[in-house]
Amino acid sequence: MTAIAERITGSKEQTRQTFVVVLGVYFLLQILIRLLQGGAVEMDEAEQIFYAQHFQLGYENQPPLYTWLQALVFHAVGVSHLGLAIAKNIFMFVLYYSLYRTARMLLGTLGAAVVSSSLIMIVTLGWEAQIDRTHSILATAVGGASLWTYYTLLEHPSKRRRALLGVLFGLGMLSKYNFLLFVIGLAGASLLVREHRRIVWTRDVWITPAVGLLLVLPHAWWFFQQIHVATAETLRKMHEGGAPTTYGKNVLLGLRHFFMSLLSFGTPLWVPLAFAWRGRRPGTPRWEATDVRFFFWLYAAGLGTVAALVLTGELIHIQSRWLQPLLFSVPLGFFVFFPPASDRVYRRMLVTLGLFAVVLVSALAFRPQLQAGLGRHPRIQQPYDQLAREIAHRFPDVDVFAVQDRFVGGNIRLQFPGKPVVLLADACAQQGRILLLSGDGFDDRPRVPLPACPNFTVAGSGQLAEQSVLHPRETTVFDYAWVLAAPPSR
Incomplete structure (x- = not known):
């Protein structure tokens, strides 16, 4: 050498x-x-x-x-x-x-x-x-x-x-x-x-x-x-x-x-x-x-x-x-x-x-505070913890979460580590009590339609919204549907 x-x-x-x-x-x-x-x-x-x-x-x-x-x-x-x-x-x-x-x-x-x-x-x-x-x-x-x-x-x-x-x-x-x-x-x-x-x-x-x-x-x-x-x-x-x-x-x-x-x-x-x-x-x-x-x-x-x-x-x-x-x-x-x-x-x-x-x-x-000071909306400050408390209160017996994309899916699983999380495209193959969530959390982004599967019985629908911690004017928003899914027919 x-x-x-x-x-x-x-x-x-x-x-x-x-x-x-x-x-x-x-x-x-x-x-x-x-x-x-x-x-x-x-x-x-x-x-x-x-x-x-x-x-x-x-x-x-x-x-x-x-x-x-x-x-x-x-x-x-x-x-x-x-x-x-x-x-x-x-x-x-x-x-x-x-x-x-x-x-x-x-x-x-x-x-x-x-x-x-x-x-x-x-x-x-x-x-x-x-x-x-x-x-x-x-x-x-x-x-x-x-x-x-x-x-x-x-x-x-x-x-x-x-x-x-x-x-x-x-x-x-x-x-x-x-x-x-x-x-x-x-x-x-x-x-x-x-x-x-x-x-x-x-x-x-x-x-x-x-x-x-x-x-x-x-x-x-x-x-x-x-x-x-x-x-x-x-x-x-x-x-x-x-x-x-x-x-x-x-x-x-x-x-x-x-x-x-x-x-x-x-x-x-x-x-x-x-x-x-x-x-x-x-x-x-x-x-x-x-x-x-x-x-x-x-x-x-x-x-x-x-x-x-x-x-x-x-x-x-x-x-x-x-x-x-x-x-x-x-x-x-x-x-x-x-x-x-x-x-x-x-x-x-x-x-x-x-x-x-x-x-x-x-x-x-101090990255979240620095980003907020520059007028940026830091993703890590999206209030998924507050959203999780709301979900746990309103839907305490969720079996499966179905979400729009993997970004939301990862953050939901972080809050509910014991629950399966799937994409909306795979929701029809699930069974039990499913919470469908459409949107990526940002209130100004388009949300995909929630699936209507033959084995779904819709028990409720609406919106879930929580204010951002560092940006009070911005709100994390999801359209949701609470469904009971029978086993998919073969």
């Missing part, structure tokens, strides 16, 4: 232990903030609460691993904000710690602490991940563990490590499909860097893809059984931001979105880098180093795949978080390419990142 010599003062082991403890405290604090906020949940997490009712090989347009793991956490601690926060922050800790361990091999302990801490400056990982991300977080955490495993394989080649890398590749593909960008990038870089190729691409290289494919096969069978359902939402997102027109316009629009996604992914990370690198002689670029070439080809192969998709004219819209499983290691790649001339740079970075972490935690803690 081309690791930079340790340049820190004091005990390296003490520095490592301190950083791991601080990292753990940071994510425990995130869990505490989430518990104190309570309230409703955002879209991605609501979907996980809804999907976690059943074990499936896939869920609509997403692979199943996050939902499986979330369901296990719910089984242990209950369907709750605590269960959501524990799962998410475990995955975040795995990502930060894995990148730290990888960076220690290349930069030393102090540099590794800076690289790992720098992830909070990436918006999708520092801010959005704590608000409402799920699959992308897990895929990126698996990417971090994969990169760590890859570098340990380079230092200590073995069949066991090759198999472990295959397991991680399989888990990554079961987390989110765009994890494939990371796999392509890693495979390309290991081929194009001669020093890595001699270690990785031996006669045992088949072990990694074989193990990965074995893990993915059951989900792949599910995927191809209903490929139209599994790809419809993804294709829709690929065309957001502009209706498909001519091939040339599609490509230009896709390239613009691609460039903006790359720019936004690195912002505001460049701020602490600029602060740390002020001075006459901050450091010297290392153009020919093995690790520099590895990270260059890692990003080039992955991003080249995205560019190729853009050139087909089918990929018009690109969100920065889609690149997250590939680009999470950018802070490490930067420091490998441009190592500082002294530890002063690292220490400046740590001070800057520490101050930013305080600001970030404070902003997350």
Whole structure:
């Protein structure tokens, strides 16, 4: 390896232990903030609460691993904000710690602490991940563990490590499909860097893809059984931001979105880098180093795949978080390419990142109030707890809830964790006492008609309405029908 010599003062082991403890405290604090906020949940997490009712090989347009793991956490601690926060922050800790361990091999302990801490400056990982991300977080955490495993394989080649890398590749593909960008990038870089190729691409290289494919096969069978359902939402997102027109316009629009996604992914990370690198002689670029070439080809192969998709004219819209499983290691790649001339740079970075972490935690803690002050209606302040009390009072013996969409379904199940929640489209197949709810909670959004099934006996209907906590002028509204459903006739 081309690791930079340790340049820190004091005990390296003490520095490592301190950083791991601080990292753990940071994510425990995130869990505490989430518990104190309570309230409703955002879209991605609501979907996980809804999907976690059943074990499936896939869920609509997403692979199943996050939902499986979330369901296990719910089984242990209950369907709750605590269960959501524990799962998410475990995955975040795995990502930060894995990148730290990888960076220690290349930069030393102090540099590794800076690289790992720098992830909070990436918006999708520092801010959005704590608000409402799920699959992308897990895929990126698996990417971090994969990169760590890859570098340990380079230092200590073995069949066991090759198999472990295959397991991680399989888990990554079961987390989110765009994890494939990371796999392509890693495979390309290991081929194009001669020093890595001699270690990785031996006669045992088949072990990694074989193990990965074995893990993915059951989900792949599910995927191809209903490929139209599994790809419809993804294709829709690929065309957001502009209706498909001519091939040339599609490509230009896709390239613009691609460039903006790359720019936004690195912002505001460049701020602490600029602060740390002020001075006459901050450091010297290392153009020919093995690790520099590895990270260059890692990003080039992955991003080249995205560019190729853009050139087909089918990929018009690109969100920065889609690149997250590939680009999470950018802070490490930067420091490998441009190592500082002294530890002063690292220490400046740590001070800057520490101050930013305080600001970030404070902003997350007061997010509902900040959003309300900006005139936005935060979903987490929709009064589902008040709605639940009203439902429990008026309909104490509900057997099944039938709702308009998964956002409502997740929030209803969060309030009534012991009750099944289905979509309105599936209501006719239910039996017993069913409360049908139409609407997404916002009073100015259209509501779909409530189903009239042959086996339904309507006992009552009307509206349920509760005022928003932070927006008294806004009301959470649902049309409802209270029905008794006989077993569906065959």
